Amino acid sequence: MDTMKQVFLSGDEALAQGAYEEGLKVACSYPGTPATEILEYLAKLPEVDAQWSVNEKVAFEVALASSIAGLRSLFSSKHVGLNVAMDPLMTSAYTGVGAGFVVVTADDPGMHSSQNEQDNRLLARIAKIPLLEPSSPSESREYAKQAFQISEEFDLPVLIRITTRVAHTKENITIEGRKEIPNREFKINVPKYVMVPGNAYKKHIELEQKLVKLKAYAEKSSFNKTELNNRKIGIITSGVSYLYAKEMYPDASFLKLGFVYPFPAEKIKEFASQVQELYVIEELEPFIEEEVQRLGLKAKAKHPSFRVGELRPELIPQIIEGKAKTEEPSTARKPVLCPGCPHQTVFSVLKKLELTVTGDIGCYTLGALPPLNSLHTCLCMGSGMTFFEGFRKAIGKNVVGVIGDSTFVHSGISGLINLAYNGTKGVVIILDNGTTAMTGSQPHPGTGETSKGKPAKQLKLEDVCRAAGADNVDIINSYKTGEFETLLKQRLGEDSLSVIITRAKCVILLKREQKKS
Numbered sequence: 001m002d003t004m005k006q007v008f009l010s011g012d013e014a015l016a017q018g019a020y021e022e023g024l025k026v027a028c029s030y031p032g033t034p035a036t037e038i039l040e041y042l043a044k045l046p047e048v049d050a051q052w053s054v055n056e057k058v059a060f061e062v063a064l065a066s067s068i069a070g071l072r073s074l075f076s077s078k079h080v081g082l083n084v085a086m087d088p089l090m091t092s093a094y095t096g097v098g099a100g101f102v103v104v105t106a107d108d109p110g111m112h113s114s115q116n117e118q119d120n121r122l123l124a125r126i127a128k129i130p131l132l133e134p135s136s137p138s139e140s141r142e143y144a145k146q147a148f149q150i151s152e153e154f155d156l157p158v159l160i161r162i163t164t165r166v167a168h169t170k171e172n173i174t175i176e177g178r179k180e181i182p183n184r185e186f187k188i189n190v191p192k193y194v195m196v197p198g199n200a201y202k203k204h205i206e207l208e209q210k211l212v213k214l215k216a217y218a219e220k221s222s223f224n225k226t227e228l229n230n231r232k233i234g235i236i237t238s239g240v241s242y243l244y245a246k247e248m249y250p251d252a253s254f255l256k257l258g259f260v261y262p263f264p265a266e267k268i269k270e271f272a273s274q275v276q277e278l279y280v281i282e283e284l285e286p287f288i289e290e291e292v293q294r295l296g297l298k299a300k301a302k303h304p305s306f307r308v309g310e311l312r313p314e315l316i317p318q319i320i321e322g323k324a325k326t327e328e329p330s331t332a333r334k335p336v337l338c339p340g341c342p343h344q345t346v347f348s349v350l351k352k353l354e355l356t357v358t359g360d361i362g363c364y365t366l367g368a369l370p371p372l373n374s375l376h377t378c379l380c381m382g383s384g385m386t387f388f389e390g391f392r393k394a395i396g397k398n399v400v401g402v403i404g405d406s407t408f409v410h411s412g413i414s415g416l417i418n419l420a421y422n423g424t425k426g427v428v429i430i431l432d433n434g435t436t437a438m439t440g441s442q443p444h445p446g447t448g449e450t451s452k453g454k455p456a457k458q459l460k461l462e463d464v465c466r467a468a469g470a471d472n473v474d475i476i477n478s479y480k481t482g483e484f485e486t487l488l489k490q491r492l493g494e495d496s497l498s499v500i501i502t503r504a505k506c507v508i509l510l511k512r513e514q515k516k517s
Contacts, residue, residue, distance in 0.1 A: 009173050011166040012037035012106070014137035017173070018144030019074050019102065023181030024048055026066035028059035030410065031439035032078035033113040034167035035106035039076060040442070043451040047178065052442055052451045055381070055410040060085035060103075064092050064157070067101035068193065070184035072148055076104035079120045080380065084411075086123075089157070093129050094203035095193050096155035099184045100148030103129075107163045109283045110310030113438075115361065115378065117308070119285040124159050124261040128207055130214055131159045131261035132223065133239045137171040143223065143258065150217075154210055161260075163283070165240045165310075215262040223258025226271055233320070234275025236268065236288060236299070244313040245281045249320070263291045272297045281319060283311040337366045342478035342504035343431050346402075347372040349485045355400050358387035362404035363438045363506075364431050381407050385415025389424050397492055401428035405461060406436040406444040413464060420469025420497055427491045427498045430461060431478070433506040441509050461501055471496035478504035 009017060016038045019027070027050040029039040042050040053059035056077045063075040077085065082105045089103065105123070108114040124131035132147055134140040140162060147158040191199045218224065233252040235245050242256045255271040257264070268291075272278050278299040280289040289301040305325040306315070318325060337344050347367040350357050351374035359365060359375040360383040367375035377387050385408075388401025403412045408430050416428065436442040443449040448458030465473045472491060476484050484502065491498040 004174060004176055006172050007175055008170055009137055009141075009175075010037060010168055010170050011134070011137040011140045011162055012168070013041045014171070014173055015104065015134075015140040015144045015160065015162065016041040017175055018141035019072075019148070020045055020048060021141075021176050021178050022100075022145045022148045023072050023179045024074055024148075025071040025183075026063055026073040027051070027076070028053050028063040028073075029076045030054070030056045030059055030081055030084075031406075031436045031442040032081045032106075033439055034108060034162075034164040035076045035078045035081070035104065036439045036442065037167070038074075038104060038106075039451060040440075042074075050451050052436075052444065054445060056081040056084035057087060060088045060092075064088060064097070064101060068095070068098040069186045070098050072099045072101075072181055074102045074104065076106070078114065079105055079107040079118055080114060080116060081105075082120055082123065083118075084381070089123070090127055091195050091200075092157050093127050093207055094195055094200055096203075097151055097157060098186060099181070100151035101157045102144065102147045102151060102160060103157050104160045104162070106167050107161060107284075109163055109165075112164055115380065117284060119283070119287060120159075120161055121260065121287045122285060124161075127157075127159070128211055129157050129159050130154070130218075130259070131161060132258060133161045133260045134166060134258065135239050135242045135256070136166065137169060138173050139258065140166060141173055141175070146223075154214060154217075156207075156210060156214075161239070163240055211262055215265070218259045218262050218264040219266050221259035221264070224264050224267055225254075225256045225258070226267070227254040227256070228274060229253050231275045233277055233279065234271060235279045235281050236271065236292060237281040238288065239283070241281050241283055241311055244311060245316055247313045248316045257288065260288070263288075265291075265295055268292060269295060269297070272299070279320060281311075281316060334369055335366055336369065337363065337372075338507055340507045342433055342502065342507070343367060344372070345478055345481045346429065346431060346484065346502050347374045349481060349488060350374045350400065350402075352485070353488070354398075356391060356395055356398055357400055357402055358384050358391055359402045360384040360387075360404075360407055361438075362407050362431070363433075364402060364404055367402075375402065382411030382415050385412045385419065385428060388426065388428055389415070389419055389422070392424055392426050397426065399426065400488075400492075401426075403428065403430055404437075405430060405432040405434065405446050408461060409445050409459065413468060416465060416468045416470065416499070425495055425497055427488065427500060430465075430499060430501045432461060432501050432503045433478075433509070434503075435506050435509050437506045437508065441506065441512070462499075465499040465501070469497070470499045472498040473501065474498070475501045475503055478502040
């Protein structure tokens with residue numbers, strides 16, 4: 001790659017580029033909008049071992065282990081994906097790292113493609129790790145580079161939080177060549193890396209000491225910038241909210257927090273003393289607001305109604321004026337399954353038979369919407385299986401579970417094992433379209449292909465189902481509607497645990513293959 005050149009990159013791509021420039025060697029993720037493009041970008045770079053993992057917990061642990069063993073590593077996921085990795089995340093702050101380790105959470109204010117609107121800035125406080133929040137693609141690149149250095153200096157994972165608007169906005173960015181960072185040598189250190197209670201207690205004490213040092217570091221960080229203009233209005237903000245506030249109040253004074261946690265308390269106090277009216281502008285949770293209040297500062301913050309939904313520039317005057325949020329309801333057309341989607345025929349039969357259908361996260365979640373109206377629950381990845389078990393106890397034979405192929409590998413296998421172990425009877429359906437379709441057709445273990453397009457051992461879903469304890473495993477072409485209906489009726493009438501795999505390639509994938517041929 002050239003030493004210096006201008007490229008047009010999204011926030012996801014810029015963050016990945018910054019990590020690459022800083023000597024990143026291992027990256028792990030599971031597809032999830034708005035984080036997907038981070039690993040897709042890295043997978044194209046030969047120097048980076050970039051993998052789609054079966055789920056986020058696995059991805060986090062592989063990346064962390066690579067760091068501890070001496071390689072600069074990165075984990076990325078959407079906000080709810082980090083929930084799946086919370087177990088290793090919380091203890092990784094105790095163990096620390098080896099080479100630099102960066103954790104990227106891509107939050108989704110407004111729930112453009114998510115089932116909830118959680119604010120993962122809160123997790124930095126819970127996990128006791130530093131939090132960086134870029135407001136643009138260029139900052140995403142810069143922050144990623146610095147994050148590895150901070151991680152190695154403080155022996156901690158560093159959390160970078162971006163949002164949908166930052167992840168998918170594009171900007172002309174000057175990029176540089178790659179640094180080749182020597183691998184660190186792993187040295188056996190049981191008190192550091194074996195988290196039995198006695199060791200963990202001591203590591204917690206060390207972690208609290210690190211936070212004190214990090215707080216002093218945050219006070220001096222160049223990521224926290226003061227802009228003194230009209231001192232009548234002083235705004236403390238971070239992330240994309242800074243750009244929105246700057247657009248609406250270009251002459252105001254700003255304290256833009258890029259190194260958001262630990263909070264630079266002295267810098268905040270100093271800024272507050274320099275302005276007449278202090279405001280906090282932020283999306284979702286009152287994360288900064290609460291810290292400012294703890295400092296005893298009188299800051300005007302948003303009405304609780306602003307804790308829901310995406311913050312848009314035109315809404316900011318309502319915060320400044322102390323008003324509740326008022327906006328027109330969305331008139332956007334609801335999404336539907338693609339024309340010719342193999343899932344449509346399956347849901348048409350489920351609707352015809354008037355079954356209660358438990359589901360989860362994937363393209364098939366759209367089966368809940370008109371005109372199909374034939375999916376009735378969706379909580380999280382894998383819940384198509386586990387909700388089926390709970391509903392089966394209450395409803396009986398008039399319920400089926402539905403899950404996608406990638407989601408089955410992600411967290412459905414354990415649900416199926418639980419069904420068999422607890423003697424649950426009935427029918428669950430795996431909608432196998434040969435890809436992780438909802439996030440852009442990424443491969444998974446069932447496709448026999450890696451993130452870099454190389455052949456891999458192909459996981460046979462039917463073999464897994466039999467090994468997990470299913471009494472019957474049937475495979476049927478999704479488009480054979482009549483045969484599927486007959487089979488489903490048969491299995492519903494039996495006292496057994498049955499898995500029906502409806503198999504047909506995603507139509508988008510087929511079109512791409514036809515264009516290549």
